[in-house]
Amino acid sequence: MLDGLVPVLVSTLLLGSMYSLLTAGMSLIWSTLQVFNYAHGAMLIIGGYLIWTLSSTAGLPLPLAVLLATVAMAGLGALVELVVVRPLASRPDGTLMVMVATLALAGLAEGAVQLIWGPENKQVQPVTTATFDIAGVAVRWTTVLAFLLAVGLVGGLMLVVNRTEWGASIRAVAQNRDMAMLLGIKPGRVYLSVFAASAALATVGALVFATTTTLTPAKGSGPLLIAFVVLVFGGTASLMGTLVGAYAIGFIEASTSYWIGLQWSPVAVFVLLVVVMLVRPEGLVRRGS
Amino acid sequence: MSADTVRLSVTNVTAGYGKLQVVNGISLSVGRGEALALLGPNGHGKTTLLRAITGLGPLTGGTVELDGERIDRLGTPAIVERGLMHVPQGCTLFPRLTVGESLNLAGRLKRARRVRSANLELVLGLFPKLVERRGQPVGAMSGGERQMLAIAMGIMANPSVLILDEPTLGLAPKVRHEILRTLLDIRATGLSLLVADGDVDFLFGLADTWCVVELGRTVGRGTTEEKPTQEQMMAMFVGGAHAPTALAAGPDEEDGHA
Numbered sequence: 001m002l003d004g005l006v007p008v009l010v011s012t013l014l015l016g017s018m019y020s021l022l023t024a025g026m027s028l029i030w031s032t033l034q035v036f037n038y039a040h041g042a043m044l045i046i047g048g049y050l051i052w053t054l055s056s057t058a059g060l061p062l063p064l065a066v067l068l069a070t071v072a073m074a075g076l077g078a079l080v081e082l083v084v085v086r087p088l089a090s091r092p093d094g095t096l097m098v099m100v101a102t103l104a105l106a107g108l109a110e111g112a113v114q115l116i117w118g119p120e121n122k123q124v125q126p127v128t129t130a131t132f133d134i135a136g137v138a139v140r141w142t143t144v145l146a147f148l149l150a151v152g153l154v155g156g157l158m159l160v161v162n163r164t165e166w167g168a169s170i171r172a173v174a175q176n177r178d179m180a181m182l183l184g185i186k187p188g189r190v191y192l193s194v195f196a197a198s199a200a201l202a203t204v205g206a207l208v209f210a211t212t213t214t215l216t217p218a219k220g221s222g223p224l225l226i227a228f229v230v231l232v233f234g235g236t237a238s239l240m241g242t243l244v245g246a247y248a249i250g251f252i253e254a255s256t257s258y259w260i261g262l263q264w265s266p267v268a269v270f271v272l273l274v275v276v277m278l279v280r281p282e283g284l285v286r287r288g289s
Numbered sequence: 290m291s292a293d294t295v296r297l298s299v300t301n302v303t304a305g306y307g308k309l310q311v312v313n314g315i316s317l318s319v320g321r322g323e324a325l326a327l328l329g330p331n332g333h334g335k336t337t338l339l340r341a342i343t344g345l346g347p348l349t350g351g352t353v354e355l356d357g358e359r360i361d362r363l364g365t366p367a368i369v370e371r372g373l374m375h376v377p378q379g380c381t382l383f384p385r386l387t388v389g390e391s392l393n394l395a396g397r398l399k400r401a402r403r404v405r406s407a408n409l410e411l412v413l414g415l416f417p418k419l420v421e422r423r424g425q426p427v428g429a430m431s432g433g434e435r436q437m438l439a440i441a442m443g444i445m446a447n448p449s450v451l452i453l454d455e456p457t458l459g460l461a462p463k464v465r466h467e468i469l470r471t472l473l474d475i476r477a478t479g480l481s482l483l484v485a486d487g488d489v490d491f492l493f494g495l496a497d498t499w500c501v502v503e504l505g506r507t508v509g510r511g512t513t514e515e516k517p518t519q520e521q522m523m524a525m526f527v528g529g530a531h532a533p534t535a536l537a538a539g540p541d542e543e544d545g546h547a
Contacts, residue, residue, distance in 0.1 A: 168386065168394050175383040178345050181365035182375055183446065184398040 006137045008254045014143045014212065016250030017150035020243050021205030022223050023230040024154045025198025027242045028161075030231060032174045032194045035095055039080065039102040040202060040227060041220030042109035047073045047203030048210040049113060052122045062127045070203045077199025080105065081192045089191070106220065113217040121214035124207065146208045151243070153204060157197070158239045170194060229273055235283025244285050294320045295357075296481045297342075297373065297450045302351030302361075304334075304341035311337040313505035314351065317483075319450060324472075324482035326496035326513070328489070334505040335485040336378050339454050343375040344368050356449065370398055374448035376439045378455040378485075384428030388419055388438055391427055395445035404447055412441035415471045433464035440468065440475075450481040457488050469494050 026040045047069055054065035084105055088097040127145070131138040161167035172180040173190045180187060209215075209223065226249065234245020249269060256268040276284065297319040304312040312334045319325045327335050340346035342353050344365040353361040360368050369375075383391055392412065396405035413420050416437040422430060427438065436456055443451050456472075457465040469491055476482060476495070486492050492499065493513045501509040 165394075165397060168390055171386060172383050172394055175385055176381060178365075178377060179380060179382055181345070182343065182369055182377070183395050183442070184366045184369050185394075186364075186366050 004258045006135045008251070008258050010134070010137060010139050010143060011254035011258070012247060012251040013147050014208075014250070015253055016247030017146040018205060018208040018212065019226055019230050019249055020150045020154050020246035021201055021208060023227040023242045023246055024157055024239060025201040026227050027231055027239055028157070028194050029198050032170055033085075033089065033095070033098070033191060035098045035102070036228070037102050037198070038099060038224065039105040039109060040198070041222070041224030042106045043073060043077065043199045043202040044206045044209060044223050045113055045215065045217065045220040046076070046109060047199070048124065048206035048215045049117050049122065051203070051207055051210060052124050052215060055124060056122075062125070066204065066207050070200045073203040074196040074200040077195040077197075078192050080199070081195035085191060085195065086188060110217050110220065117217070119217060121216055122210070123214045124210040126211040142211060149204055149208070153201060154239060154243055157201070161239065166193070229269060233273055233276055233283060235285040238283065238285050241283050241285035245283065248284065296321050296355065297483065298354040299342060300352045302338065302341060302353065303349045304337050304346060305349060310349070311505050312341065315502065315505070315507050317500055317507065319481045319483050321481060322476065322479045323498065324476055324484060324496040326492035326499040327483065327485040327502060328492065328499055329502035333503050335502050336454055338502065339375060339452050339483070339485060340377070343373060343452065345375070345377070369446060369448075370400060372400060372449035373452070374443045374446045374450070375452040376443045376454065376456065379458060380439050382427045382435060382439060382442070385426055387424055387426055388430070389423040391438060391442055392419070392445055395442035398446055401445060401447035405445070408445050408447060412444050415474060416441050433460050436460060436464075436468065440471065444475060448480065450483065453482065453484045453486075455486055456484065457486055457491050465491055
């Protein structure tokens with residue numbers, strides 16, 4: 001069994017990094033508005049297509065393409081908050097209305113992506129195809145890069161949320177909106193920044209996604225489902241839980257695929273999800289401050 | 290009270306929830322360094338009035354002025370920035386923030402930043418318990434400690450008028466006394482207070498003037514030097530049929546501001 005440990009751990013590193021980047025933004029939105037953003041998968045796909053357009057079509061170097069796409073997607077995330085979320089969030093049953101609106105937005109985005117980029121598969125060329133060797137297993141440098149991006153960005157986000165005034169404002173609005181307003185915090189601004197940050201993180205997740213697999217307009221639902229599983233598995237509203245959950249799900253997928261069979265991977269993930277929900281409904285990591 | 294000494298002026302305010310009007314035209318005013326006690330039976334509009342004044346609840350009519358400037362069309366953050374702070378009833382604050390983080394957050398307003406250190410020193414002096422609790426999450430504090438923190442956060446916002454809604458609710462007599470002593474100290478610094486509470490001794494120990502709200506109207510006013518009679522006390526806390534004629538006949542239209 002130990003024979004396959006290195007490839008399993010390498011796959012865990014790649015999958016966990018991708019999943020944590022996908023889920024961190026969603027976790028941030030959940031912890032602030034208690035809303036599940038169904039359009040998050042669509043944001044990832046649009047971000048991926050933007051990176052593809054800027055790098056493959058416009059010929060920009062990949063890092064610059066990612067940077068421009070991330071900024072553009074942060075703007076789009078802010079626009080979604082302004083146009084879709086803000087008018088609905090303050091109404092009675094606003095949470096439900098926002099969730100339904102994001103679901104509609106996901107469908108709209110899928111259609112728009114198909115109209116703009118067409119139905120063909122697209123793949124972003126990785127920044128390098130070089131590998132190095134661990135115990136006879138060739139490991140791509142892009143896997144290491146994905147890990148550094150995930151831990152750096154999600155860890156950085158944790159630091160920002162827990163150590164800065166902006167982070168304290170986010171936590172304050174999430175815990176007591178009225179009291180936050182009484183301290184001069186404008187919830188609208190907090191929500192706007194959270195949606196922008198979430199879309200930006202999804203775009204970096206899209207880089208890992210689009211260099212690992214192919215992009216099609218309808219592919220947003222898969223990562224969305226995974227993000228939901230990670231959110232519940234790691235503990236909702238906890239960024240540390242997102243990191244732990246993402247790598248745990250990555251390990252379950254990788255080990256089941258390697259040792260049992262690819263078709264058993266989703267079965268194992270969802271069986272474990274049900275067990276976690278029954279035994280530890282708060283998720284693997286309890287909600288911190 | 291002359292116009293230049295009035296800090297907060299509430300004129301003919303109406304407020305409610307949807308089609309239900311809870312506050313039916315209340316007027317009151319609070320002067321510089323003055324404390325006004327708001328009394329009345331539960332469910333007769335005191336909290337709705339206070340929430341409407343600070344923009345937390347919908348204000349359907351009337352005007353609110355702070356230091357002569359109309360603030361009733363502003364959002365809550367803008368109202369607080371102008372100097373009107375409100376500690377709501379049964380406020381849970383931020384359960385997963387630490388005491389230190391909560392105090393820092395309260396001092397982030399523009400008007401409070403320049404005096405943040407001085408105010409922090411002041412509140413930690415007024416509530417020494419907060420010093421030892423600084424690193425603890427608010428959710429782990431007792432009701433009394435949380436109320437002290439809520440008042441401390443109100444002071445950190447550096448207001449000119451502080452509204453307190455039921456500051457002694459559910460607290461032990463010793464803690465009530467401690468909070469009363471502290472609020473008297475705060476008043477001495479020139480801060481104006483508008484306080485609603487169910488504890489008459491607490492209110493009369495703190496305030497200069499009082500005003501009774503019943504069925505969304507003011508039905509009586511006075512100064513705390515004139516203690517209300519037993520009958521008047523019944524009107525304050527039971528209302529309705531118990532309201533004495535003298536009190537019930539004294540609405541806002543007659544006497545204007547308190």
